[in-house]
Amino acid sequence: MIETVRDLLDNYWVLTPVKVLAVLAIFLTFPLVVGYMEHKVMAHMQARLGPMEAGRFHGVLQLVADGIKFVQKESIIPRAADKWVFALAPAVALIPAILVFGFIPYGPNLVPIPSDVGLFVTLALSSVSVIGVLMAAWSSANKYSLMGGIRAAAQLIAYELPLVLAAAAVAMQAGSADLAVIVERQGWWGYIVGPLVVGFFVYGTAALAELTRPPFDMPVADSELVFGHLTEYTGLRFAFFLLTEYAGIVSQSAIAATLFLGGWKGPFLDGPWWLAAKVLLLSFGVIWARSTYPRLREDQLQSFAWIRLVPLSLALLLVVGFLKVYEVGV
Amino acid sequence: MPALKGVGLIKGLGVTLKTMTRPAATRQYPHVRPNLPARTRGVIALIEENCTVCMLCSRECPDWCIYIDSHKEQVAPKEGGRARTRNLLDRFAIDFALCMYCGICVEVCPFDALHWSPEFEYAEHQVERLTHEMDTLRKWAYTVPAPDPLEVGAVEPKELESARKAREAAAAKAAAAAEQARTAAAPAPAAPAPAASPAVGTAPVPGAGGAAPAPPVAAAPAAARPADVEVEPGIDQATYDRLLAAGEPDRTARAKAKAAYMRRAKAEARAAQAAGGAGAAPAPAPPAPGSVETPAAAVAAPETTPAAPSAAGTPEAAEAAPDAREPEARSPEGEPTAAGTAVDVAPGAAVAQADAEHLEIEVDQETYDRLIAAGEPERTARAKAKAAYARKLRAAQRGGGSGGLKPSPPEGEAS
Numbered sequence: 001m002i003e004t005v006r007d008l009l010d011n012y013w014v015l016t017p018v019k020v021l022a023v024l025a026i027f028l029t030f031p032l033v034v035g036y037m038e039h040k041v042m043a044h045m046q047a048r049l050g051p052m053e054a055g056r057f058h059g060v061l062q063l064v065a066d067g068i069k070f071v072q073k074e075s076i077i078p079r080a081a082d083k084w085v086f087a088l089a090p091a092v093a094l095i096p097a098i099l100v101f102g103f104i105p106y107g108p109n110l111v112p113i114p115s116d117v118g119l120f121v122t123l124a125l126s127s128v129s130v131i132g133v134l135m136a137a138w139s140s141a142n143k144y145s146l147m148g149g150i151r152a153a154a155q156l157i158a159y160e161l162p163l164v165l166a167a168a169a170v171a172m173q174a175g176s177a178d179l180a181v182i183v184e185r186q187g188w189w190g191y192i193v194g195p196l197v198v199g200f201f202v203y204g205t206a207a208l209a210e211l212t213r214p215p216f217d218m219p220v221a222d223s224e225l226v227f228g229h230l231t232e233y234t235g236l237r238f239a240f241f242l243l244t245e246y247a248g249i250v251s252q253s254a255i256a257a258t259l260f261l262g263g264w265k266g267p268f269l270d271g272p273w274w275l276a277a278k279v280l281l282l283s284f285g286v287i288w289a290r291s292t293y294p295r296l297r298e299d300q301l302q303s304f305a306w307i308r309l310v311p312l313s314l315a316l317l318l319v320v321g322f323l324k325v326y327e328v329g330v
Numbered sequence: 331m332p333a334l335k336g337v338g339l340i341k342g343l344g345v346t347l348k349t350m351t352r353p354a355a356t357r358q359y360p361h362v363r364p365n366l367p368a369r370t371r372g373v374i375a376l377i378e379e380n381c382t383v384c385m386l387c388s389r390e391c392p393d394w395c396i397y398i399d400s401h402k403e404q405v406a407p408k409e410g411g412r413a414r415t416r417n418l419l420d421r422f423a424i425d426f427a428l429c430m431y432c433g434i435c436v437e438v439c440p441f442d443a444l445h446w447s448p449e450f451e452y453a454e455h456q457v458e459r460l461t462h463e464m465d466t467l468r469k470w471a472y473t474v475p476a477p478d479p480l481e482v483g484a485v486e487p488k489e490l491e492s493a494r495k496a497r498e499a500a501a502a503k504a505a506a507a508a509e510q511a512r513t514a515a516a517p518a519p520a521a522p523a524p525a526a527s528p529a530v531g532t533a534p535v536p537g538a539g540g541a542a543p544a545p546p547v548a549a550a551p552a553a554a555r556p557a558d559v560e561v562e563p564g565i566d567q568a569t570y571d572r573l574l575a576a577g578e579p580d581r582t583a584r585a586k587a588k589a590a591y592m593r594r595a596k597a598e599a600r601a602a603q604a605a606g607g608a609g610a611a612p613a614p615a616p617p618a619p620g621s622v623e624t625p626a627a628a629v630a631a632p633e634t635t636p637a638a639p640s641a642a643g644t645p646e647a648a649e650a651a652p653d654a655r656e657p658e659a660r661s662p663e664g665e666p667t668a669a670g671t672a673v674d675v676a677p678g679a680a681v682a683q684a685d686a687e688h689l690e691i692e693v694d695q696e697t698y699d700r701l702i703a704a705g706e707p708e709r710t711a712r713a714k715a716k717a718a719y720a721r722k723l724r725a726a727q728r729g730g731g732s733g734g735l736k737p738s739p740p741e742g743e744a745s
Contacts (some may be wrong), residue, residue, distance in 0.1 A: 045346040049356040292346045293339070 019112045023101045023315055029274075031246035032063045034283045038246075039063075041284060045291040066239075073235035078141055081232065085139035089193055090233070095133025096125040097244045100251040105180040106272040107264045118179035122255055123164060126210065129244060130156045133219070135311035136241070137229040148228020151298065152219035158305035159216075163206035165313035166199040169320045170259045179255075183263035188270075190262035195319055198261040202313045204285070207252040209305070211245065215288055215293035218301055253282035366476045371431060372450035375470035376422055377713060380443035383417035395428035396435060397421060397461075410567035411584065422424035422467060426452070445474040471645040472717055489707040497705040527699055566591035694719035 009015050043050025077086055102113040103122045115121055117323025130152055137149020170191060174182040192200050209216035220228035230241055257263060257278035265276035383400040399421035406415040436444045447470040454460050570587035698715035
């Protein structure tokens, strides 16, 4: 029986839809779980209860209810907007966010799209989302949207550098850019035990900024820019942007877990559950930072990236290179 | 300056994490009732039987959100007295859309008709529906918590004091009478004669007179209370005229005339009793049975009847009996008119009748009798009895049956 299923799955035309469905299932569940977690964790950190009604038990279906609400909303396109670009922008932001999930190693030999440059593909894909943001900002014909989009682009450029440098340090340590290989070269404790803990810090901070999550959410600073590039969006398109944001949290957490925390490896039984646990833990960290820190000023954000993080990650790369060459602690 | 840069960032994380592990401040209100103080000022309730339509609340209200309608009624003249007027409350409404909950009306009410109720869930979808009428205000009054007990050593309130004194006097008298009954020979109907010794002036209030506890010796219930003469209240016209002519104010003159009448009437009654008490004629000035002035007398009467079931022998019982029967006899035709709106009684009706109907319809008689017997002031007893009645009525409605409802007005209520 198992043999038959395995033979069937060897067929490309059977395996591919299965993979697509699996990735879509992950894409549609985990961001909702993280979104619900954000509601509840942030509420409790503010001595509130958060959603309590939808779904009877502690508001578990709150995000489903939100989704139904968004579907019902009127989809408004401003008269002066560049209609095609405006309509396309959410898709441009959303699709790369889905694709990232295809390159994550979920377990031993469990990579939907095996690639020997998986690390760079995922980083590149997660940066494409900002194109969607820029499209939305420009096509909205709204000064707040445009300012928000430009901030998002500037932020991406500033933080992409330390992000890639930190990831490069990991790739150098592992000797490969294949995410599956990177996981296999780590112990279950991951690269975080060692000098790469600095890399983890740099990567985490830069990822927060790339996701425009608080305290780095200047592109959507409501006191200055209404809601940045999302100002003119309503209904389902707005929901897609929100979904992109939460999918981004999950995918960035997954990449960080893969690079620094040992991916699917764990102390007892290796498997996808370890990755899921680590993703949720890192997502909790993202939410924790959001409910703790106030928003940075735009210039502080830029100087923090260029003056602190970039030199730090360059130094890290240097140190990891030296250790690698002289084979210390490998 | 902190010892290490960035320590504040870690501390901040600690604060949020600590807050997360602690219980939230949120109250799940519609699911969990708020734990409010007992005397929460939620809404203003009205005890309408305390209201004398003095209009003080309405006039003091800064928002003018209290609406009062009333009409005057002629009180049937006393024997020898003049017709009096009194106010009957037709409408008492508070517009809670205007009310700012200052509580001045509650403060200013001289008759404790207005109270703060802790009820607070009376939101409405339309502003007009926030004007609540007498029936709603009355229902809220049942949620008003009872007053706190007095502090140790506090001065006893006047009405409680008078009630207590009356009770004590009655008890002492009953004890004395029982003593006499024991010492006196059994076949002596003349035995009551010495009982005239209690001074006429100290005779207890008619209401409290019936409240005497049942005499310990059940064998001679009639002989047990010889001094307890019940007389119809009235006015001594001669005294009244004389005093008025002498320049006394009307109120004083009336009071003194009444006192004089009562003294005379009681003396006559006792004389008749002493003269053999055949009981055929309730000799002392039998007034028209309908002209009972205080409802207390009418209510106190039923209690005396069970004490002397074979009452035909004593003039006291003979006298009490018609009064006791009176309201019940009248009730059948009285109910339907008064059932819906007790205030809308035909304006010409005699007050006595209105009173009787009032009691018959709205008051739980058992509770009333019990409370009067316990020495409560008449007004308190009536209010509590009314509350008890309303409780029973509600319980009956909730239970689906009208069981446990003694004066059975639901039929009238429903129509």
